[in-house]
Structure formats: C-alpha cells, structure tokens
Amino acid sequence: MTSSIEYKAWRVHEKDGAYVGAVETCNTDDLPENEVLIKVSHSSLNYKDALSASGNKGVTRAFPHTPGIDAAGEIVASTVADLAAGQPVIVTGYDLGMNTAGGFGEYIRVPANWCIPMPRSWQARTAMVYGTAGLTAGLCVAKLQKMDVKPEQGKIAVTGASGAVGSIATELLSSLGYEVVAISGKTDQAKSLKALGATEVVGRDVLAEDKKPMAKPAYAGAVDTVGGGPLAELLKYIQPGGSVSCCGLVAGPQLHTTVLPFILRGVNLLGVDSVEIPLAEKQAVWDKLSGSWACKHAENTARDIGKSELDEALKAFLNGASSGKIVLDHAR
Numbered sequence: 001m002t003s004s005i006e007y008k009a010w011r012v013h014e015k016d017g018a019y020v021g022a023v024e025t026c027n028t029d030d031l032p033e034n035e036v037l038i039k040v041s042h043s044s045l046n047y048k049d050a051l052s053a054s055g056n057k058g059v060t061r062a063f064p065h066t067p068g069i070d071a072a073g074e075i076v077a078s079t080v081a082d083l084a085a086g087q088p089v090i091v092t093g094y095d096l097g098m099n100t101a102g103g104f105g106e107y108i109r110v111p112a113n114w115c116i117p118m119p120r121s122w123q124a125r126t127a128m129v130y131g132t133a134g135l136t137a138g139l140c141v142a143k144l145q146k147m148d149v150k151p152e153q154g155k156i157a158v159t160g161a162s163g164a165v166g167s168i169a170t171e172l173l174s175s176l177g178y179e180v181v182a183i184s185g186k187t188d189q190a191k192s193l194k195a196l197g198a199t200e201v202v203g204r205d206v207l208a209e210d211k212k213p214m215a216k217p218a219y220a221g222a223v224d225t226v227g228g229g230p231l232a233e234l235l236k237y238i239q240p241g242g243s244v245s246c247c248g249l250v251a252g253p254q255l256h257t258t259v260l261p262f263i264l265r266g267v268n269l270l271g272v273d274s275v276e277i278p279l280a281e282k283q284a285v286w287d288k289l290s291g292s293w294a295c296k297h298a299e300n301t302a303r304d305i306g307k308s309e310l311d312e313a314l315k316a317f318l319n320g321a322s323s324g325k326i327v328l329d330h331a332r
C-alpha cells in the first residue's frame with residue numbers, strides 16, 4: 001500500500017450546465033482502486049479529450065473529472081509481479097480519461113492490462129508525440145496494408161490531414177512510399193502538410209455533398225479521420241478494389257451512402273478502433289512506431305504545453321482549428 005501523494009491535475013467541473021477546467025490539488029487516495037499507480041510525466045491532446053472536457057456524456061458521464069485518454073510515465077506502485085515500480089509505461093484507451101481519471105493528472109491508477117512497457121528507444125515525451133492519435137494512424141495504415149494496398153496502385157487520400165491522427169497518417173504513409181493527397185480545410189497550411197510528405201494538398205470542399213452517385217476513381221486507398229458527409233463522398237472516388245480505413249467522426253457520426261462503391265467497385269470500408277482492442281494489437285503498432293515506422297517530423301515539430309494551456313488548446317479541437325500533435329508536459 002503506497003502512502004497518500006498530493007499531486008496536480010487539470011479537472012473539469014460541471015456548473016449550471018457549463019464545463020470549466022482548472023488545475024487543482026488532488027490526492028492519490030481518491031484515484032480508483034486498480035493494480036498499477038503511475039506517475040504521469042506526459043499526456044497528449046486528442047479530439048476525445050475535448051469532447052470529455054466540454055461535457056459530452058457519451059465520453060464522460062460524471063463530473064468533476066480528469067480527462068486525458070493517454071499517458072506515459074513511470075510505475076510507482078504495483079500489485080503485479082511483471083510490472084514493477086520504476087518501469088516506464090504507456091497507457092492509451094480503454095476507459096482512461098473517459099470515466100477513469102486520465103493523463104491530465106500527474107498520477108493515474110489503472111488495471112495492469114492497460115499498461116504497455118515503454119519501447120527501449122523512447123522517452124515518455126516521444127511516446128506521447130504519437131499518443132492515441134499515432135496509434136490510431138498506425139492501425140489505419142496497418143489495415144490498408146492488410147488489404148494489400150500498395151504504393152504502386154495509386155494515390156492515398158488522408159482527410160483531416162492537419163489533425164492529430166491525419167498528420168501522423170500522412171507522414172507515415174509518405175515514409176512508406178505511398179503518394180499521399182492531404183485533404184484539408186487548412187489549405188493555407190499547404191507548406192506544412194507538404195513537409196509531412198503529402199505530394200498534393202486538396203481543399204476539403206472537394207468532398208462537399210454532390211448528387212452524382214459515383215465519381216472518377218482517384219485513390220487506391222484512404223485514411224478517413226472525419227466521417228460524415230466527407231466520407232460518403234470519398235467512397236465515390238476509391239478505385240476498384242481499394243480500401244478506406246475509417247476512424248473518426250469530426251464531420252458527423254452519420255454515414256449516408258449508397259451501396260454503389262461496394263458493389264460496383266468492390267471498395268472495402270475498414271473500421272478502426274484503437275480503444276478496446278487487445279493490448280497485443282496495440283503493442284504490435286507501438287513496436288513499429290518506435291522502429292521502422294518512426295515519424296521524425298512529428299517528433300521534431302510536436303508542440304509542448306503545460307496544464308494551464310489545456311483549456312485553449314482543447315477548444316481549438318472543437319472548432320477544427322487544431323493542427324499537428326500537442327503534448328502535455330506535466331513539468332511545465
């Protein structure tokens with residue numbers, strides 16, 4: 001049993017229907033009773049954190065609450081033999097930051113089977129440059145590869161390309177030799193999207209609703225991070241036998257499409273979940289990201305913020321203004 005530790009966390013309170021976050025002093029005695037207590041040094045910012053912090057009850061039911069769907073740090077106490085104190089770990093997904101106090105606090109206590117030992121070549125900050133977004137981008141790319149989408153088959157589209165998932169997907173696909181078309185609402189940031197490796201930057205309005213049932217095939221595959229109407233349009237542009245990894249919903253959860261892309265061109269729509277999949281599946285992608293799938297541009301350009309800057313940074317996610325990877329450094 002570890003003695004009580006006081007620590008700081010960015011907690012969100014509900015007051016008269018409004019949700020307000022602030023840095024507070026907390027105590028490890030108030031964390032849930034789980035097997036592994038972790039001192040978190042870094043977390044990363046994700047769209048889902050912005051939903052939690054703004055009171056989305058599909059993500060977080062009860063407040064006050066500490067968001068942060070991922071965390072990296074060091075174990076300080078553990079009741080399981082193979083995860084000893086001092087072991088650096090990564091935790092992403094499952095219930096972290098949803099209804100379990102998350103990485104925006106300096107301590108978390110989680111089940112042992114949520115913890116991945118830190119890859120040897122990484123510090124905690126590097127792990128959180130990738131974070132949930134990097135893991136998701138990696139899973140999206142792995143699914144395309146599993147469907148045998150190859151660089152020589154044609155271009156790959158990435159929607160929401162400037163976002164946390166989209167920017168890593170763009171860099172990773174490009175480094176694997178794919179020709180990437182970045183579809184983005186921020187065409188004024190074309191230079192930075194090209195620096196990620198995109199060969200073309202196309203305005204998001206190319207996927208505005210169109211009554212035509214199908215379009216001229218343009219992409220061998222795609223990573224879609226936005227869902228909704230843009231995904232329905234994107235499916236019309238996929239080449240025969242092509243595949244789309246679908247992971248997000250910033251443009252809406254509904255998908256109004258026809259069966260035509262599927263029955264006329266054999267297009268595959270591949271769902272990607274990074275949250276509830278078995279730890280071994282996450283581990284396989286972390287192993288790649290810390291090795292041959294390293295995204296050096298993301299590692300070198302990620303923005304570090306402190307807890308006091310969370311409020312503003314999370315609001316940018318909700319209005320689509322966020323770009324690239326943002327790391328929360330608890331030491332700042």
Ligand code: NDP
Pocket residue numbers: 045046047048132133136159160161162163164165166183184185186204225226230246247248249250251272273274275317318319320321322323324
């Ligand atoms: P970000 O906010 O960082 O990126 C989303 C990007 O989508 C924005 O930067 C913007 O990029 C674009 N965008 C924003 N609003 C709209 C809109 N109304 N219509 C079209 N495009 C829009 O979020 P994340 O990258 O963190 O997450 C992306 C999505 O993936 C979210 O829905 C998130 O919940 C989901 N997700 C799912 C996971 C899973 O396990 N399935 C795991 C992680 C994330 P641009 O300006 O370049 O177009």
